[in-house]
Amino acid sequence: MKRSLEERLKDGTVIAGEGYLFELERRGYLQAGSFVPEVALDNPEALKQTYRDFMFSGSDVVLAFTYNAHREKMRIIGKEDLLEPLNRNAIRLAKEVAKEHPVEEALVAGNISNTNIFDPEDPASKEKVRSMFAEMVGWCKEEQVDYINGETFYYHEEAVIALEEIQNKELPAVITLGLMGENILRDGYSVEESCRILSEKGALVVGMNCFRGPDTMQPYLEKICKTVDGHVAGLPVPYRTTEEHPTFFNLPDGGCSCHGSLETSFPTALDPLYHNRYELAAWAKEAKAIGVNYIGLCCGASPAMLRAVAEAVGIETLNSKYSPNMEKHFLFGEDETLKSHNLGYRTKA
Template structure:
């Protein structure tokens, strides 16, 4: 039996509640062997829908308040590249139905998703008409499948594309709240020359319900941008959805991190493991973001359930997965439980570690 519909996104934000939206489906399914790096098209949605449903449930189990429909990169341009345009509508509708099923079963919010189209061309204005058509068809499928609690429009490298996405949501998904977020590369400006702080302010003024950053930057290089936004007086709720990698001032975006053991080869996307954050680091940055006043959070590419649980627990929550949170007091060698044998006094274990 489906659970009652949950409190909405805007009501939660107005009540100063924090909403966790787990992301990272592309990277996770690539790691599991069901999605190809490079194209990053979510073919798994129609090839193994049971796995997508399972990951939705896993993220909710770990503490996500939102089931995000896996339609990231399920747009006409990406489907064209891999020769599967005929499956475009099927992927979108299937992903929406899977997300709705899990959201209804678990009493969580369900979000629709549109994203960067990778066709923005400052020198050729014809990109805008093509982009409009692609946003329109995805948004119409969302509405035809029963709508959603909010729409996540994300990973935009250009202000112009983000602005168009917001306009399309307002036109084709009327009345549905929208979160709009950018993928910021090395500098302070987007690829169309608009400074990130100006872009956030303009989107807020244009009616976006939440604005911020997702993907690209890790926690350490995402948070300062949001701190500046707060200092600049942006009152619209902010989104903190970094990748779980240790980016820094030299490489603020994970796409330029280099493999130090392979002559400086770019590590993205397959050799990023050495730069993964620890769970404690994710928890620490979650607390910092919350102290700043950020109330929409998640983790993007590279996310896994243990990171989502770390984020939830850093906010003082105990999701179902917390039943299995580490308890080192029971550990054979490091434990403090009085019933454990004290191996430190045993000759056989002296100097073992």
């Protein structure tokens, strides 16, 4: 029998593969801008392969790709009639892939996220958000997910509403916050205060995801770990954010001006601003050392990056057999059968 999320957290570090949004856009199956996961209906095999790639690279969970698959986003693209089929199919595909794990069946998580309509001064918006979460969590419950991941909330109160609706269906909850450049949630809460409250209200895991790279997320993860008694999540984006530019929304690239109509690197010209896998692995070690035990990467992550993160915290993945090994490389290897006249070009190539 597969262990629950809580059991796995008690046994050690849980790896959570995210980043489907940018990965599927790179693969050509999702439109940047609207960022709605229509791939669950339009190209289900592409979505299954993406699920599979992240699972084989170390993810303990197959996260159903329903990020942005809520009623407001579907309204914007004029496809509200596809809301329920999209949500259910994304979960069903995740369950199919989870069963492919040859060692232990992967967990399957439902997913709800920031709605972009929450307004702390508008009670009607709060009820609309609650209704949106309730219907999505209801489908998750009916499809028998193992837990629900509520993510990228930049309002504390919206995160609380998400937690309440997950608890209404008696499902475990992972709740993570997206901290924008103000360094505080938009309704005035510090990220550590919000996480403390969410944990005390019963969230199994609390923490942060998205918006920030490792360098500008880590200081806040340290505060959360000192404030929260329960499990803590850290899932940064794999970009080199800085104190001056703490999120990837306005991250500059001084070497290029061809950023499209928005004249910004986000979201389709961030490529030169990546952390490499070794930097991400170093962050993962630091995160584990301070007490983060639900670790992953968010938008922009690749399976190879996630594998490096998993290996850095001591986990051998199904695809670790493909991890870098330069021993037989024709220029940089050490194998005795390599040609010496090639090795001589190591510093000249």
